[in-house]
Amino acid sequence: CGLIPDSSFLPADPGHPVKCSPVIIDNIPLNGPTVNVLASENFIHQSMSIIVENAIKKATDVREKVCEWRSPEQLKELLDLELRDGGESESEILQRFKDAIRYSVKTSECLKFNELRSEHRDTTLGKWLPEYTYEVAPVFTLAEEAVLKKMMELIGWKDGGDGIFNAGGSMSNMYAVNLARYRCCPDIKENGLSAAPRLVMFTSQECHYSISKAAALLGIGTKNVYAIPSDERGKMIPSALEEQILSAKSEGAVPFMVNATAGTTVLGAFDPIDVIADICEKHNLWLHVDACWGGAALVSSKHKHLLKGIHRADSVAWNPHKMLMACLQCSAFMVRDKTSLLQRCHSARASYLFQQDKFYDVSYDTGDKSVQCSRKPDAFKIWLMWKALGSKELEQRVDRALAMARYLAEEIKKREGFRLLMEPEYANICFWYIPPSLQTLPDGPELWEKLHKVAPVIKERMMKKGSMMVGYQPHGEKANFFRMIIISPQVSRQDMDFVLDEINNLGKDL
């Protein structure tokens, strides 16, 4: 089939054959892409016209209102914020877009002096206004609440919880460390750590590097992040966790949190949350789940078992900008606590932002939960997308991506010169390409030393040719390997074939 997507989406090119025999994995046909990007052009132009007419022009017309004020309760009724299984039509979404503009503050308006900024050029979807108080971002504040509610429902927190969107998964993990510490020793907020005991946290050796960055930043120290060994699939070994907790206690240190990773960066591994939760309960430790990457599996009834036990977590980080494909940034941090721990931990109560004598329910002023001041209204992006697609379509996308990953893994096993690092359980496919010149070498130091130099050369060649971008890295003792991440509903199984063909083309002379 070559690299031409399904014929139903692109005009037939006489130079390229377009007939393919269907490939079906997990009952999912994997031929063409499922999203017709070209058809969205019209939608893009309509959205832009709405922005120009409703946001820019009206906002610069002094006879128009700065904001169509509604109380949180009224606005919730008007906007129908709930996220459901089914999606909505393009025209319904465009109407939602108009409504969002209508009830948002028009910052283009000359007469908006509420805070230290003006943003008359910043009128793109989900980009109008910083979010920290309801009055400057009524629609976005409520959209954030609706998205968090839905995400917490998928996590399994039946009674809800609290949360905030922020500037990336690294920030979410940092929030988790800070909250865990605050629950353990609330005095540290005021008194600092210099008079506190040595606090220790635990995470697997496969975790994201932001955990260690957070420990450095928060004054906990990277040395006090105890790295728990993982098994050969990259999953934290729970018995090793318990050993290290006991060992830390015997050293006189104070364990305060465990970070479990749901979807590690390199291998896509899921730590066994349920068993880890048992250990955390036993030792009264905060359990944070870094599900930035793997959280998307929660929308799939087929794959959510990967995160079994996540409802027992104290906090969860989950980035819809990864597999759910919202635009960067779109990162949620959620806490099971409902005693305003998030607010108490982070608040500074600036009197010039969070006035208590306002005329509406100031619990909607979410800004003081954040360590940022202005935040972009990131939640609105996933809210609108979820409205458009519905939970069912999001689920199909995740299922399709994981079936595609499975297809790629099978192809790698079939092809000479390719070697899978391990069977995938998520969308990370890690593999070596072994050029013909090395295929006869026995498995040993010489092979791995030579193989280590292969991926960087192929990467350089593909970048300069511009044919694709596939990342590589070493990992632990393992020589440089390629890592494919399957997310987009735009990719087809022909693309997977192309990747392998192209790596072979680029590297077969090495």
Next chain:
Amino acid sequence: CGLIPDSSFLPADPGHPVKCSPVIIDNIPLNGPTVNVLASENFIHQSMSIIVENAIKKATDVREKVCEWRSPEQLKELLDLELRDGGESESEILQRFKDAIRYSVKTSECLKFNELRSEHRDTTLGKWLPEYTYEVAPVFTLAEEAVLKKMMELIGWKDGGDGIFNAGGSMSNMYAVNLARYRCCPDIKENGLSAAPRLVMFTSQECHYSISKAAALLGIGTKNVYAIPSDERGKMIPSALEEQILSAKSEGAVPFMVNATAGTTVLGAFDPIDVIADICEKHNLWLHVDACWGGAALVSSKHKHLLKGIHRADSVAWNPHKMLMACLQCSAFMVRDKTSLLQRCHSARASYLFQQDKFYDVSYDTGDKSVQCSRKPDAFKIWLMWKALGSKELEQRVDRALAMARYLAEEIKKREGFRLLMEPEYANICFWYIPPSLQTLPDGPELWEKLHKVAPVIKERMMKKGSMMVGYQPHGEKANFFRMIIISPQVSRQDMDFVLDEINNLGKDL
């Protein structure tokens, strides 16, 4: 004149008179707005077409390259990144826009699997790709470098320095605290604070609340942020700073940094940087200048004296998304150090992102300087804007905004029922509105108690009417007052008149 902007920009409306007698402040005529927003409609549509054609369509065409690879050196020559006094025409800017897309990685491309994300919908200006390595964001990495260079030149760091754009001024201030602490006690990164001495930092009582949030987050403790009294204009009193440094030392604590604010949030006050720098030198303390709001004065030869001495700072936070009007977020953190302190302080050296065996100069992989992982390419927004306007036009905008603030202050002094908190030195105009019923009350507790309740009612009325948004707050002992912030080149002096008229309309019955 009413609320109609200058007749050269809007068609004459028979219902509204458009002739105004010119008002000139500081040699700057203040009648109509200087920016014709409606004329930018065509530019917006052209930009969108370029995005659709060059980014979205080409990126989904598998026959197009994922990226037109150039080395940093080649790309610098091709792009002409330097920021100059003069601006460029719309057609030149559109061409720059095309070039930026051309040499950026097209994430819409099916075959871009380098990292854990795909962003085929995220193709708006300055929004393509996360920035952390040169290979995924070649244009944005270089644009960031060019903007930082220009900003550091304006600060007066003749030999340059280092820096990074991040998710807001609060984050920048947090970076400053972390760097200052790292220079003072580098072991804390690894060992944590529990075995460290009590570290103490200093900032004025008027500083932004993010300083105290940073101290809480970083484990320093809010109690160890010593609040230095400010004078009646809101400026830090240097002698009080020195007293508190000595007092902290006598308590056995270790002072490590001073935060000076250039443009306080409420009053727009500038701390005397030069005198504070003397004290910091004497006591070997890190000097951070929070110029998030006031930094814009550096582009104006008329107003840069407000930040006299800023070149002596160790670090500076400056948000071009405030008075320079780039879109949120656009926040720079800059360090005078050139020994890679920023990198050493924050690095975690993740092997799956910052491979050292790449085929280009990896010093362009800026991501490990950051506590975030993915960052949005925020610097590109101000880079493109600076190219379009040139330094001279930016200077005129700042000068005009400050002249407009001066005009408003003069009007307040002229009008009955209005009372200025203090003469402005920047763009913050703080004032009370005293309704007729209170105008006869003598200055005393009863007046202020009643006045405290006036602003919230007027605010509620203006929000519900939608006529404008002007913020209010109490401050120290001072009863609720209004605070106008003048930034936008779109506002005219007629708008200023309108604000005062409208406050009177909304509140005269109180």
